[in-house]
Amino acid sequence: MEKIMRDFAKYLGVWIVLVATAVIEVFFVLEGITRNPMVFVVAVALFQSALIALFFQHLREEPIVIKGMTVSGAILIVILIVSAVTSVLTCTPYFPG
Amino acid sequence: MSFRTWVMKWLTTTDHKDIGILYIVTSIGFLLVAGSLALLFRVQLAFPYSNFLVGSEYYQAVTVHGLVMLLWFASPFAIGLANYIVPLQIGAKDLAFPRLNALSYWLYLFSGILLLLSAFTSAGAPDVGWTLYAPLTARIYTPTVGMDLAALSIFMLSLSITIGTINFMVTIAAMRAPGMGWFKLPMFTWSMLFTMLLMLWAFPPLMVGAAVLFIDRNLGTEFFLNPAGGALLWDHLFWFFGHPEVYILLFPALGAMADIITTFSRRPIYAKKYILTAFLIATIISFIVWMHHMFITGTNIYTRLFYSITTILISIPFEMAVMSFIFTLYKGRLIYTVPMLFAVGSLLNFIIGGSTGVYLGSIAIDRGFRGTYWVVAHFHYILVGTVTLGLIAGLYYWWPKITGRMYSERVGKIHFVLAMVGVALTFLPQFVLLDMPRRYFTYDVPEWLTLNQISTVGSFIFGVSMLVGLANFLLSLVKGPPAPSNPWNAWTLEWFIPSPAPKHNFHGVPIVREDNTVVFASEEAIEKYGIESIRKGEVDIPSTPLAGGQHGAHASHSTHHIATLDPLILSTGFFLAFAGLVLSKPVMYLGVIIAMAALARWLWKDVRNLFVEDLPGYVENWPFPKDKIRSAMWVFIASEIATFGSIFSVYFFIRFNPVGKFMSDAWPPGYLVHDVWLGLINTVILFTGTLLFTLVYLGVKNGNEKLSLIGLLGTLYMAILFLVVKYFEWGELLAAGLGLDAGIYMQAYYLTTGAHGLHVFLGVLATTYLLLKLFHGTLKGKQALSEVLAVGIYWGIVEMVWTLVFPLYYLV
Ligand code: HEM
Ligand SMILES: [Cu+2]
Numbered sequence: 021m022e023k024i025m026r027d028f029a030k031y032l033g034v035w036i037v038l039v040a041t042a043v044i045e046v047f048f049v050l051e052g053i054t055r056n057p058m059v060f061v062v063a064v065a066l067f068q069s070a071l072i073a074l075f076f077q078h079l080r081e082e083p084i085v086i087k088g089m090t091v092s093g094a095i096l097i098v099i100l101i102v103s104a105v106t107s108v109l110t111c112t113p114y115f116p117g
Numbered sequence: 118m119s120f121r122t123w124v125m126k127w128l129t130t131t132d133h134k135d136i137g138i139l140y141i142v143t144s145i146g147f148l149l150v151a152g153s154l155a156l157l158f159r160v161q162l163a164f165p166y167s168n169f170l171v172g173s174e175y176y177q178a179v180t181v182h183g184l185v186m187l188l189w190f191a192s193p194f195a196i197g198l199a200n201y202i203v204p205l206q207i208g209a210k211d212l213a214f215p216r217l218n219a220l221s222y223w224l225y226l227f228s229g230i231l232l233l234l235s236a237f238t239s240a241g242a243p244d245v246g247w248t249l250y251a252p253l254t255a256r257i258y259t260p261t262v263g264m265d266l267a268a269l270s271i272f273m274l275s276l277s278i279t280i281g282t283i284n285f286m287v288t289i290a291a292m293r294a295p296g297m298g299w300f301k302l303p304m305f306t307w308s309m310l311f312t313m314l315l316m317l318w319a320f321p322p323l324m325v326g327a328a329v330l331f332i333d334r335n336l337g338t339e340f341f342l343n344p345a346g347g348a349l350l351w352d353h354l355f356w357f358f359g360h361p362e363v364y365i366l367l368f369p370a371l372g373a374m375a376d377i378i379t380t381f382s383r384r385p386i387y388a389k390k391y392i393l394t395a396f397l398i399a400t401i402i403s404f405i406v407w408m409h410h411m412f413i414t415g416t417n418i419y420t421r422l423f424y425s426i427t428t429i430l431i432s433i434p435f436e437m438a439v440m441s442f443i444f445t446l447y448k449g450r451l452i453y454t455v456p457m458l459f460a461v462g463s464l465l466n467f468i469i470g471g472s473t474g475v476y477l478g479s480i481a482i483d484r485g486f487r488g489t490y491w492v493v494a495h496f497h498y499i500l501v502g503t504v505t506l507g508l509i510a511g512l513y514y515w516w517p518k519i520t521g522r523m524y525s526e527r528v529g530k531i532h533f534v535l536a537m538v539g540v541a542l543t544f545l546p547q548f549v550l551l552d553m554p555r556r557y558f559t560y561d562v563p564e565w566l567t568l569n570q571i572s573t574v575g576s577f578i579f580g581v582s583m584l585v586g587l588a589n590f591l592l593s594l595v596k597g598p599p600a601p602s603n604p605w606n607a608w609t610l611e612w613f614i615p616s617p618a619p620k621h622n623f624h625g626v627p628i629v630r631e632d633n634t635v636v637f638a639s640e641e642a643i644e645k646y647g648i649e650s651i652r653k654g655e656v657d658i659p660s661t662p663l664a665g666g667q668h669g670a671h672a673s674h675s676t677h678h679i680a681t682l683d684p685l686i687l688s689t690g691f692f693l694a695f696a697g698l699v700l701s702k703p704v705m706y707l708g709v710i711i712a713m714a715a716l717a718r719w720l721w722k723d724v725r726n727l728f729v730e731d732l733p734g735y736v737e738n739w740p741f742p743k744d745k746i747r748s749a750m751w752v753f754i755a756s757e758i759a760t761f762g763s764i765f766s767v768y769f770f771i772r773f774n775p776v777g778k779f780m781s782d783a784w785p786p787g788y789l790v791h792d793v794w795l796g797l798i799n800t801v802i803l804f805t806g807t808l809l810f811t812l813v814y815l816g817v818k819n820g821n822e823k824l825s826l827i828g829l830l831g832t833l834y835m836a837i838l839f840l841v842v843k844y845f846e847w848g849e850l851l852a853a854g855l856g857l858d859a860g861i862y863m864q865a866y867y868l869t870t871g872a873h874g875l876h877v878f879l880g881v882l883a884t885t886y887l888l889l890k891l892f893h894g895t896l897k898g899k900q901a902l903s904e905v906l907a908v909g910i911y912w913g914i915v916e917m918v919w920t921l922v923f924p925l926y927y928l929v
Pocket of ligand 2: 407
């Protein structure tokens with residue numbers, strides 16, 4: 021039981037950080053403290069996602085390539101998003117003026 | 118076997134070999150449908166001002182032809198061959214999840230029927246071209262229900278593909294026979310692995326695109342009509358799928374060709390490791406070339422330049438493959454059997470099809486060629502000349518293994534000659550027609566007449582060749598001589614067992630020894646000597662005889678070879694639900710009820726632990742964990758990333774579009790629209806749910822049932838609470854006049870939170886399943902732990918997605 025409590029305490033710690041970052045995030049954006057809110061919240065989300073990835077203890081047991089596979093999926097998507105954004109920003113016929 | 122048992126066998130089978138045959142037969146059915154359509158419009162084009170097939174009917178024929186050929190013939194045909202052959206090539210007893218394999222098949226079949234159903238509705242099938250370009254697909258321009266059916270059929274097919282992808286990836290990676298290291302895998306299996314990787318990330322954007330299209334058409338959203346999204350948004354989603362799709366089609370054919378060329382030139386494929394590296398690079402690059410389909414959409418010159426360069430780069434790996442095949446042939450002692458002829462023929466066609474594509478990669482040249490018959494000729498040389506002929510080569514090659522009978526070499530050669538002549542006559546003239554626009558049902562330029570007529574004649578010759586081929590196969594079934602186990606003296610594992618492959622594939626466990634020979638060891642021998650010493654050839658165990666005996670060593674309790682109607686019923690439910698959604702609401706409800714009942718029935722069996730999903734200790738499983746269920750969840754997560762990535766790219770695309778600033782419904786900061794504090798509370802609720810789920814993990818791991826119970830109930834409570842809060846939130850927004858008609862930012866909000874909510878709901882189902890297992894006393898042991906971990910990983914991704922949704926919509 022004691023070992024279980026110890027494991028759970030770890031998860032609880034992660035949970036507290038997650039909740040705290042969410043609260044801080046809201047506070048910062050609403051108070052206008054962040055200079056570029058979009059970049060800020062995306063960075064916070066990345067941080068939180070990384071924490072969640074650690075949330076489940078077993079993650080550490082998985083072979084690296086497997087984790088890599090999901091990451092590579094994410095990279096592809098970043099490519100999609102970046103191209104989508106750059107292409108609309110630079111797209112002549114749609115660009116007014 | 119009586120007729121009834123015969124029918125039941127096919128309806129209930131989960132054996133990868135049967136399902137492979139079902140896939141092959143069904144896809145050939147679709148080939149005949151789509152091929153007949155092609156002959157119809159070739160007749161129309163044989164004469165100027167012809168009235169045979171005009172206007173919408175012509176466009177319907179072209180659209181259905183394209184969609185069916187790519188999505189319901191070529192890929193599934195390859196998947197069929199792979200279903201039969203890949204487990205044999207790697208020394209597995211079946212795919213990792215046989216019931217899901219059956220589900221993939223039935224979903225595929227019904228999705229195709231759903232599409233063809235559109236032809237029987239009053240306004241007919243969609244007539245917008247296979248690329249479904251926006252805004253032509255919008256309700257105001259294409260009001261037909263056929264269009265809705267097509268969108269849903271693509272969605273349903275994507276489900277089938279995703280399930281199949283997971284199945285194949287886990288099988289190839291984690292179920293290889295002992296000693297079957299990665300570099301010993303045959304080229305066909307390798308090529309299927311690359312295909313699966315491509316499918317894993319290419320289909321989610323298509324699935325999202327099809328879903329959004331359907332929502333646009335039926336709920337009044339305007340993602341593909343709004344100036345901030347519109348045609349360009351569809352282009353991105355579609356071609357992010359569309360370009361990888363061409364390699365999804367190509368890889369299996371190249372793989373089959375490589376195996377065939379190896380066998381019939383009597384030497385290993387030249388520079389195999391380099392070719393595999395090249396394929397891997399091509400797989401990656403194929404995700405960053407899609408905008409070569411959008412050169413004239415007005416994107417900026419540097420973007421175009423980038424995509425032009427990647428496009429030309431991606432031809433290099435394939436040039437390497439071609440060179441390797443040629444060297445193999447050059448150095449080999451060639452035996453010209455029918456499969457070999459087809460393989461070499463496809464190689465020749467590939468050179469023509471591939472090199473004409475490189476021209477299109479040039480921004481300048483493409484400006485002239487875009488939308489002309491040059492493009493049509495380019496991709497048909499690949500899709501017909503290479504992919505179709507290459508896969509037919511594969512069918513001839515593995516035919517004896519699949520059916521246990523030989524076919525007529527003479528008829529096969531006639532088939533080959535006619536097919537090659539047919540392809541050349543049909544498509545070579547189209548290169549010359551490089552100023553004739555495609556997708557026009559008539560023309561009045563006299564110089565085009567002869568070329569079009571040659572093309573039409575060629576298409577009929579090709580049609581006849583296919584009939585000759587079919588006749589050959591049917592004759593072989595009726596009176597072909599029995600096939601020996603290895604008619605070609607080939608080296609890969611599928612040829613070490615009798616033809617057709619016996620029920621349990623291998624008698625004993627195939628072990629690939631270091632000197633590349635294979636022994637079939639009994640479980641006892643493995644116990645006694647250990648895998649390692651057998652593999653090193655230190656012990657000379659008698660290899661178990663190939664013929665005879667009925668089952669393999671560990672077949673008894675696994676999911677292998679169970680007969681079940683569940684996949685069929687579940688797919689029927691989906692089919693009725695989707696068809697009913699468009700055509701008749703009562704049918705839809707019926708479908709939903711059937712699907713839910715089938716799902717419950719399916720899961721109830723697993724609640725009772727009727728089957729053990731386990732990997733024997735000796736399989737080669739690197740890089741996966743020795744755990745099928747968890748591996749499958751990881752692969753699924755990878756595809757989820759692509760799904761949500763597509764949804765987020767819709768967000769960023771619309772939000773960053775400068776056009777938006779000039780619109781009346783410009784995107785306001787989230788905190789002005791949404792209740793930030795309610796959103797924050799819901800965030801905490803979701804975080805807490807996932808925290809409580811860790812109790813389930815700790816409970817099952819340590820055998821503490823009370824803890825598991827608390828964890829499960831707590832997770833369920835939080836997840837349901839999350840959904841309830843969401844429900845009220847939506848209600849308030851609607852009451853405040855912020856519904857779907859309030860602007861594109863609200864539409865994006867509902868789309869994203871809706872997709873996320875659906876995932877929470879699925880998580881609730883999965884958690885309930887675990888709860889039932891707990892009540893049933895089956896939530897213990899290794900398998901239960903795998904399932905708990907898998908559901909845990911799933912909750913993790915649901916939570917991660919929310920960490921982005923919340924700030925992007927509620928805060929900024
Ligand atoms: C050497 C490799 C290849 C290159 C450089 C290449 C390049 C291109 C380019 C630039 C286009 C756009 C042309 C236009 O619409 O104006 C195109 C169209 C197309 N290609 Fe390729 N391609 C290659 C290989 C393939 C392969 C292997 C396939 C199929 C298996 C394929 C199938 C298609 C299809 C279906 C289209 C037309 C899509 C449509 O507009 O309906 N290509 N290709
Ligand atoms: Cu392309």
